[in-house]
Amino acid sequence: MNISVLKFGGSSLASATNISRVLDIVEGAAAKTPVVVVCSAISGCTDALLQIAGGDLSPLDTIRKRHHDIAARLFTGTEREQLDSRLDLLFNQMTAAPDSEKVCFGELLSTAIVEQKLRSEGWKISWVDSRELIIKGDKELTYNNIRKAIHGAHIYVAPGFICGTPDGGVSTLGRGGSDYSAALYAAALGAGSLQIWTDVPGIMTANPRQVEGARSIAAMSYSSALDMASHGAKVLYAPTVAPAMEAGIDIEILNSFNPSGKFTVISSADDVSPWVGLSSEGKCIRLTASSKADLDEGLERCVASLKEEGIAATGLSKDGGGITLEVKEAVLNQALKALHRSFFQEIPIRHIPLFIAGDGAVSKALREMIAATADTVKARTGKELVVSGLANSKSFGFSPEGSPVLDSEGDFVAAVVSRAPKGSVFVDCTDSESLYKRYQELLEAGIGIVSSNRRSFAVPYTEYAAMHAAARENGVPLRYETTVGASLPVLESIARGANSCNELLSLEAVVSCTLNRILGDYRPGQKSFAALVREAAAEGLAERDPRLDIGGRDALRKLLILSREAGIPLEEDQVEIVPVVPLTEGPLEDFYRSMESSEPIVAKQYADADAKGCRLRFVASLNKEADGSFKAGIRLSAVPPSHPAFHLRGTENAIIVRSAFHPYPLVIQGPGEGAKEAASSILNDILR
């Protein structure tokens, strides 16, 4: 039959303004075909009626007023008086009705308003009583009743949700049931069109109230719509699907707040994509799949994307219609968002060309890590890192695809500047003393810099400041978190304090991995201090010349970087360094010999500390003096058990920051060295 069935939900009818929009939509449809308008109660009304039926009369005044307010906004004069008395009559009937029937009045009230408005616009209207037409459990009778009742008018107004029972009583089709009422009218009449008008642009890939990035699904199959509706997608009442499908009528879900915007058509056609949408009910999440989906692959993807958020599913199953996961209720929204990102939000991939100077242990670990994490990084950040250039101290090579061969000689930096696209990152994994002099050139070419080379930032302060200025002026990053404490978030934490003007009072850094390890192992009378240094050097733990560690040079670089990050322009000559043992110039072997002869000095310090229950640590510190200036020093200190550095293990680092905001210090402690740790820190700096 050439008739359209249009159903309007509670929020579409919630105010006079909304009802005016509904009238425009109905009149647009009525210009083409006869129309059955099925209405829900105005939003919140059914809940209020159930409350009243339960004996709590408190919502009564509010719903009465809401209906009369709508009448007052839509009508004037006698029309308004007529409607007001009709509404009053319905409210009186409702109050007098048995509690089990009170809930039916919401739809009687809303249709009274809509009917009168359409009538006053001049349409030939018939209000039909769904309580007499739709008989619960008797489809044939229902369809016959509807067919008989729909004649003689152009627009029919029918209350949704309510129905009759075979024994002549009244009942409802269940919460959300007006959608189903509309489908029954449409199926009975063989309607040309069934439209469910609601407050969202169709069925979306997730409930937009839970997932911000949810988007409308343009077309979906009956079975997928049923699957979503049965698993909590309240936008469609699940029983609605069957009558429409049996009658071969498409269901359109449209947004009454944006009638010309996006919408969904549910039909017998196949779904367009393998994954259709996410729904949730209680702690269960449903991922609806079309027949094209690979459920095993989907299960793995679900688990992986939840794992990335630190969420473990407490239940997991699949069936023909999709995948069901159970998670703790507290993490439900977070889980929905993670799954939605993974299955429905294709992030445009951004390629980041990397030009890496240095091919030592850190560079190798970094390249391995980039290869191993490529998929995860892409999924999490939308970034794809491509090692487009690589250099060692002699040669270099380029490859836009990501596997450079070191086949050229010459000036690597100049070659990078001439070919790297904007947005590229230069990674300094060297321990070069001079490469930093080229940083400015790179930054000015729009190339960001990530460096693990602490020598570059322990340069005179003016040069340090100039590098930062160049990065700022060119809007490119200059990051070097790796230079202190490898993967520990040290510089970032200190900069945060400085940025928020949290006045720094003192800073202690126990950051010499070599000395932490040696001092941890040292016991007088066992292996000598010199022997332990020799072992550490052989293991590659110390700088190539261990005098850099013993003499505090390495700690000095770290202290300069830390202080500068805190906003204090510390210079090398302001730091008082007391080496662990007297240093000698000349060949390394001579130094080892002199260290052996200094053994009593170390042993005495150890014994003195031990007698007081303290441990020896090589501490770099910066302290605010009474006059506001800062005093910096690096020396062996005896730390008591209450000191955070007392319990350091192996090559752990500790950075202790005291500031004005808090009586207790910020302590950052953990593994402070290792090629993998450095690589992960560099990777983080690149992706930040």
Ligand code: ADP
């Ligand atoms: P109406 O009153 O029009 O019947 P409902 O409140 O019953 O409207 O259904 C619409 C609501 O369904 C939306 O406001 C939205 O919060 C919710 N919803 C749940 N899942 C989905 C989904 N997948 N797509 C769109 N809306 C959804």
Ligand code: ASP
């Ligand atoms: N008014 C009813 C309810 O709130 C029916 C519906 O909205 O579809 O459940």
Ligand code: MG
């Ligand atoms: Mg609904």
